Amino acid sequence: QVQLMQSGAEVEKPGASVKVSCKASGYTFTGYYLHWVRQAPGQGLEWLGWINPNTGGTNYAEKFQGRVTMTGDTSINTAFMELSWLRYDDTAVYYCARELTGAMTFDFWGQGTLVTVSS
Amino acid sequence: QSALTQPPSASGSPGQSVTISCTGTSSDVGGYNYVSWYQQHPGKAPKLMIYDVSKRPSGVPDRFSGSKSGNTASLTVSGLQAEDEADYYCNSYAGSNNYVFGTGTKVTVL
Numbered sequence: 001q002v003q004l005m006q007s008g009a010e011v012e013k014p015g016a017s018v019k020v021s022c023k024a025s026g027y028t029f030t031g032y033y034l035h036w037v038r039q040a041p042g043q044g045l046e047w048l049g050w051i052n053p054n055t056g057g058t059n060y061a062e063k064f065q066g067r068v069t070m071t072g073d074t075s076i077n078t079a080f081m082e083l084s085w086l087r088y089d090d091t092a093v094y095y096c097a098r099e100l101t102g103a104m105t106f107d108f109w110g111q112g113t114l115v116t117v118s119s
Numbered sequence: 120q121s122a123l124t125q126p127p128s129a130s131g132s133p134g135q136s137v138t139i140s141c142t143g144t145s146s147d148v149g150g151y152n153y154v155s156w157y158q159q160h161p162g163k164a165p166k167l168m169i170y171d172v173s174k175r176p177s178g179v180p181d182r183f184s185g186s187k188s189g190n191t192a193s194l195t196v197s198g199l200q201a202e203d204e205a206d207y208y209c210n211s212y213a214g215s216n217n218y219v220f221g222t223g224t225k226v227t228v229l
Contacts, residue, residue: 104153105170
């Protein structure tokens with residue numbers, strides 16, 4: 001069965017960076033784009049961008065360009081999202097989600113990783 | 120890219136129907152048939168309920184249906200059940216490999 005298992009909660013200081021991982025299983029890792037979505041406490045969902053694990057190609061939401069980096073390691077079927085220059089309002093649950101090929105939708109989601117930015 | 124507009128809340132009694140709107144622009148909702156709907160229970164990850172405007176993934180009850188007219192998409196939940204109480208988010212492809220979510224709607228089963 002398809003599973004996306006994310007790394008544990010993180011606490012970081014303003015100005016620091018955080019790297020969240022998303023390990024895929026139950027399907028061919030290189031066959032599907034992976035997206036990253038975040039949700040601040042009590043707020044809605046916000047799309048950050050995607051990575052094509054096969055080619056390493058990426059596309060980031062304009063708001064996060066210059067601060068976010070998405071990478072993948074095909075040897076361990078794991079995608080990573082690194083957000084730098086953290087601000088207090090980056091406190092959120094970060095999700096990875098698999099794109100259903102050709103449907104521009106996200107059919108499987110990770111369990112989420114809480115990133116807290118606190119001094 | 121601005122978030123798609125959804126009503127903050129909607130409600131209905133068990134067995135009734137509730138419809139949630141999702142309003143965007145011709146650059147997102149109106150420009151593509153790539154609207155999805157997600158259900159999210161508190162503390163849980165979102166779950167895909169509808170994609171490509173009106174398609175249901177395997178396992179999603181046929182009480183859930185989607186449609187679109189112009190720049191507005193809609194999700195209808197018929198025969199409301201207690202477990203349908205959740206937050207619902209729409210999402211649309213917005214061109215140039217970008218995506219945008221709706222503001223979210225809290226559905227309450229009275």
